[in-house]
Amino acid sequence: MRRSARLGVLGAGLAVFAAMMALAFAGLPGFGGSTHPYRDAAVAATYGHNTANAVSSINFDQRGFDTFGEETILFCAVVGVAALLRPVRGERRREVKDSGRVLESTSLLVYVLFPLTIVLAANVVAHGAVTPGGGFQGGVVLSTGIHLLYVGGRFSLLHRLRPLDWFHQGEALGVVLFGALGIAGAAFGSALFANVVPQGQLADFVSAGTVPLFNIAVGMTVCSSVVILLSSFLDQTLAIRADQGGRTGPGPEEGAAT
Amino acid sequence: MTGGVLGNVLIAVSLTLVLVGAAAVVFTRIPSRQAVVLSCYGVLLSIMFVVLQAPDVALSQIAIGTAVVPLIVVLSIRKIDIIRREREKAAGGEEQP
């Protein structure tokens, strides 16, 4: 009964939502039209700062303060996840052994792909101002590459290659660096997050002023954030167990989940 | 103004695929299967982003929506499974000592 009543309310809400959306879409310029006033302004500003990748320029130069707020959301979410998923009273941490069977081809693939992914991530971050890519994408690719080791069934290796303390500090350092760059814009330039470094030639590796620096700061934060996120969830799944007087001993079945 | 029949068809197909993918994710009720479907949906979304000329967005979607988020979902499902099993074991032990 309560469920059917809820479905009725849902249906009414969705119908009104759809009607309002249809009304709003009727007033929008048609799909694929050529009038984009914001585009024109943004492209002019991008050219003004000699940045090749307009999306990077908007994120880190033209609306740097917004991105700072957005990065803080990520930071806070990660802190929240780490706080929610730490081992609490009544739980214990157990040793995780690499006991699972992993196909040799999988292991080989991981060992080939791991360095490739790291190089790719560095490339994506470094060329963020010139080609598609940047701090967000490169950071995620880097942290995903580190977790390839888990797919290869080497949780202990992942544990050693991923000193979590460094990533905790790296995350904070990235946010601080981002803020410091913004304040430097206010100190040496006109406003917070102003682009104060000489901008060089369009599409050169060193161009676009502060945009590559912001890319590095964001790359640090995002990579560390995702590593901390995944490690919190991995810890919960593999290492942390409810403490029930030793009744649930370390099961042999959960060694290396693939 | 309109960019050729082929471009139009490509956009329409990729949008339709996104729509079908979203429906598939929502109507897959078993969470562990849903994680896989979500990963495929992430690929469909990034294909659409590439078709709509947004390589930056496609790159971040493929890294986050196809790899990181489904992985977190899978890990959560597994953890919840473990919690349930532990509780059943504990309850069984208390009732029949």
Place this chain on the structure above:
Amino acid sequence: MTYYAYAVAAAVMLLGIFGVATSRNLVHTVVCLSVAQSGTYVLLLAVGFQYGGLAPVFGSQVGRNTPVVDPVVQALTLTDIVVSAAVTSMLLALVIQIAKRHRDIDPDRLGRLEG
């Protein structure tokens, strides 16, 4: 075709909301929420698209007067995706906490547990 992209965006969002409301498992609820959020990506990119426009990455082939698609909405979508991942992971951490504290992760029965 003119309004098809917008319609898809709204439909994806409606599907996501429908999934959230009818879900029987909190993990399913969170995933449906991220689907609902992905409707906004479609809408934003559809608003910024232009027929014949190229990707907004300038260089030897794309110059000042080449038509490009709107980079502003792309930047918004980019941050949207990152925030979506943050929200999803935070909610899943909460779901794990709920699973630890209660017997069930079915939202319907949870309501009854809380009274």
